[in-house]
Amino acid sequence: MSKKIGILGGTFNPPHIGHLIIANEVLHALRLDEVRFMPNATPPHKQKDEQVTTAQRLKMLQLAIRGIPNMTVETIEIERGGTSYTIDTMEMLMEREPESSFYFIIGGDQVEYLPKWHRIDELVQKVQFVGVPRPNTSIVTAYPISTLTIPQIDVSSTLIRNRLMNGLTTKYLIPDRVNDFIQKEKLYEI
């Protein structure tokens, strides 16, 4: 039977409650079968953080979603390596799973950035994008994407990294297991 699969691509450096909340909202609103969290290898448009390895980002993501029904990790971009252009990934996934329909979830910052995405005109014809609101960004766009109204969560990985670097608490902003891993591996210290 045909499956409806949400893809939440990201850098997840580290994963936080904003990611979990948007994935859960889209899962339920669109009645998806699952949402896959998909860590990139090299992000297409931002500086790679050389202090945190791909393996560490993957581990944090696995810890973040452990035990949550209908949420999984998709490792296709890590296995492919190099710059993770979404068009390449979605073409691979669609070829691998021709029966499934894919919904690529993005926050408002990425909705605004869509004009700069690699081969975006082709990509929006192939894959249904779902834009969700994020503070200080807009989900209004000329591209043919769906949008959802969900609670806005003012949390980012940048905020988490900055709080950790300044010795501030990140409890409840990221899952406890991720916090424990960050402490154990001494990530995001100055």
Ligand SMILES: Nc1ncnc2c1ncn2[C@@H]1O[C@H](COP(=O)(O)OP(=O)(O)OP(=O)(O)O)[C@@H](O)[C@H]1O
């Ligand atoms: N709080 C949030 N609300 C809505 N969308 C979000 C939120 N946090 C992340 N996203 C979306 O999740 C996807 C992956 O985000 P990413 O892993 O880059 O986290 P980030 O918090 O944006 O990271 P950074 O602060 O390092 O740029 C992107 O589409 C982003 O727009």
Ligand SMILES: O=C(O)c1ccc[n+]([C@@H]2O[C@H](COP(=O)([O-])O)[C@@H](O)[C@H]2O)c1
């Ligand atoms: O393909 C592109 O050109 C492209 C440009 C910007 C972002 N993306 C993807 O969008 C997702 C969110 O990106 P980021 O940087 O916010 O983690 C992630 O899967 C990126 O690979 C993709």
